[in-house]
Amino acid sequence: MNRLHRLATLSFLLTPLLVAGCDDDTSSDAPIEDATDDTDSGNAEDIDITLFFDALANGALISEDALVPNIGLEDAGEGIEGGSFQIDDFRFYIHDLTLVDADDNEAPITLEQNAWQYDNVALVDLSNVERGSGNAEVNASVVGTAPAGEWTALRFTLGVPFELNHSDTAVAPSPLNVTAMAWSWQGGRKFLRLDGQSGTGAPVFIHLGSTGCEGEITNITSCQRPNRRAYELPWDGRSTAIGVDIAAIFDEVHLDVNTTDTPSLCMSGPSDPECEPIFTNLGLDLSDGVTPVEGGDDLFSILPVPD
């Protein structure tokens, strides 16, 4: 099994957006732009890829609207025991989707350009709860093409690449212009936003993003802690469903304990005690935001194709 290593930067064929002479689609229910025909632009042996993301808890599918049991820990008055969690908002960006073969050759998945996918970035939205910051739309699939090959693994990074991350949300192309995924005003985007409440009613916010960013708001030069983690999943070329396990994010995490004067529960603060187990569960080093750590193996999983 190949070990995770830093992805090489690949340049790949970006399918150009169809640009008409004049844009006259101004209806307030603007439909998702039609995709260009990907099979024309590249190798005739390209394969179509659709990845469906499903929210899981402890390996089982969950209803995003329900109070899900066996998530983390909470104290309901009878001592600390298994907690439960209700999702209010669950969205994340992934980028640089790549297929890998047994010899560690890589090929990029070229994303279809649409409202949810721009350049090599896709926004996955797994909650239709409209409370607070959540919105009614759900986007559970990521669509693209890749060269045919003997692929054995799928890799992607959780987040938005640095080159796109610090663009102005107001005027960025969709899906980078979602205000609810903006990270304050200069820190780029929230790579992951998981908001909800514990069974005991404690608010839970998990916001992952780069911290320690430097420069002017119009020109961020670097971030001390990028907090981007790559994940690799074995892939048989057939399965199309990927599970995202929220129980894995909260493994050993006390949902209703929060250090005073820190965000509840973790917004990537490097000195926030509640972020320690969260980051471990994501496979990230809280203190430097770069070194991959053991952990994060249970976050994403390929769901087997039903027989």
Next chain:
Amino acid sequence: MSLADFTTSLRPAALLACVTLSSALVGCDEGAGPSAPGTIDWEWDIPAHFPTPRVPAENPMSEAKVELGRYLFYDEGLSDDGTMSCASCHHQELAFTDGVDRPTGVTGELHPRSSMSLANVVYNGTLTWANPLLTTLEEQAFTPLFGENPIEMGNRTLQDVEAYLEAHPSYPQQFAEAFPESDEPVSVAHVLDALASFQRSLISANSPYDQYIAGDTDAMSESAKRGMDLFFSERLECFHCHGGFNFSSSLTHDQLLISESGFHNNGLYNVDELGSYPANNPGIYEFSGEGADRGAFRAPTLRNIAVTAPYMHDGSLLTLTDVVEHYARGGTLTVDGPNAGDGANNPNKSAFIIGFLIDEDEVDDLIAFLEALTDEQFLNDPRFQDPALDAP
């Protein structure tokens, strides 16, 4: 019948005229190169950090429509008894609010909610305080004109309004110029289109904050800059509901393909300590019927907030200091009366509103920042004023 029923169930036949406006009007000005979507001869006057507004295809912007809309906006003849215009509750110098907690209509009936600012209204994800279904200005304008609960401008029939317009010395000509492709230019449907177009033109983008964003580092005071950092901090969390270029999580624009509606309960009330809000203002619960939506209202823009007192959906907080104290406490305590209860304990309150410590200097800094969102140019712009004030 509640106001909500009225706006969603009644569809006068004349509005169909709006829908059948020739789509040939939406097209390309081939001589001058591509124009912004939804415009005919209209240029948006917006800075680089503002996205292009969204305009419905059925009602593209034009200079003639905007100008007609301005005349209609300030015309008291559009009310049943000739005493009220849109401007009666939307004063330009107050960023198109009216300085009172709740306005009254032509019959003296008190509206349950406060007049909202129309600055940048084109960017609002939904319209009015708590209506998740109301997304276009054309639909919204119908309510103040014809609404019965409460009675605002008090018109009873479309024919009443159309008779007034037809008999007017200049409207027939203005409507013909604004709707040149129409066989019946003078209509209530076109009143709504023109009012919507005028409102879309109300862009506020030149506050000291905007100038600072555009590169003028001296545009805001040091106090306001410290206030800005507080505003965008995780201690105060203001930006979670009042973030983005328009300081509101309720947003729409031409490139926004993923909706952002932004309804939040901010702990203003907790009637009977059970999470309820006063019966005349339940928030979007009125539409969804879901308990957790009790008390959820749209977070309005904070642009020009210093001139739009009093605050909240019912105008119950009088000053910006009162507002900061409300959020610092994590909710408002109503000590007695029919709405008694501690909003800080409201079970449906947004989890971002947990209270925070803030000292007096920081309160001053925060308010200095909010004041830096006041756009004097907008408040005095002759393009938006009462035509009676136009130079002869």
